[in-house]
Amino acid sequence: MPKREYDTYCDNPESLSEGEAVIMVRELTPEAPRHKYLSKLVKAVLAREPEKLAEGDVLWLRWQRGRKFHKPWAIKIIEELKLPG
Numbered sequence: 001m002p003k004r005e006y007d008t009y010c011d012n013p014e015s016l017s018e019g020e021a022v023i024m025v026r027e028l029t030p031e032a033p034r035h036k037y038l039s040k041l042v043k044a045v046l047a048r049e050p051e052k053l054a055e056g057d058v059l060w061l062r063w064q065r066g067r068k069f070h071k072p073w074a075i076k077i078i079e080e081l082k083l084p085g
Contacts, residue, residue, distance in 0.1 A: 003056075003057045003058050004027065004028075004029050004057040004058070005027075005028040005029050005057065005058045005059075005060065006025040006026060006027055006028060006057060006058065006059050006060070006075055007025065007026050007028060007059065007060040007061070007062055007068075008023050008024060008025045008026070008059065008060075008061060008062070009024075009062050009063070009064055009066075010061055010062070010063070010064075011063075011064060012063075013061040013062075013063065013069040016046070016061065016073075017046070018046050018047055018048050018052075019045065019046065020043070020044070020045055020046075020078075021043075021044060021045075021046055022041065022042070022043050022044075022081065023041075023042060023044065023046075024039060024040070024041050024042075025039070025040060025042055025044075025059070025075070025077075026038065026039050027039075027040065028060075040080050040081075040083075041080070041081040041082070041083050042077045042078070042079065042080050042081060043077075043078045043079040043081060044075050044076060044077045044078055045075070045076045045078065046059065046073055046074070046075055047073060047074040047075075048073055049074070050072065050073065050074040052074065053074035053075075053076055054074075055076060056074035056075050056076040057074065057075050057076070057077070058072045058073075058074065058075070059072060059073040059074060059075035060072050060073075061073060
């Protein structure tokens with residue numbers, strides 16, 4: 001099964017911590033073809049080196065202005081959370 005790809009925005013990708021986190025991600029490979037991007041709030045495990053989380057998917061980090069970080073991280077989603085509001 002191919003890996004899914006996600007991205008998330010952060011102020012400084014260098015300061016993002018590895019391990020368990022609650023973050024907002026956009027799914028770049030959604031199952032429903034009518035949605036180009038699907039945003040979700042998730043509880044996940046993050047790894048700076050994809051090899052450390054072999055069963056994980058691909059996570060691209062983007063600075064707030066949209067520029068993509070040069071190297072992908074790995075993400076393993078544990079749970080999808082309800083969006084506030």
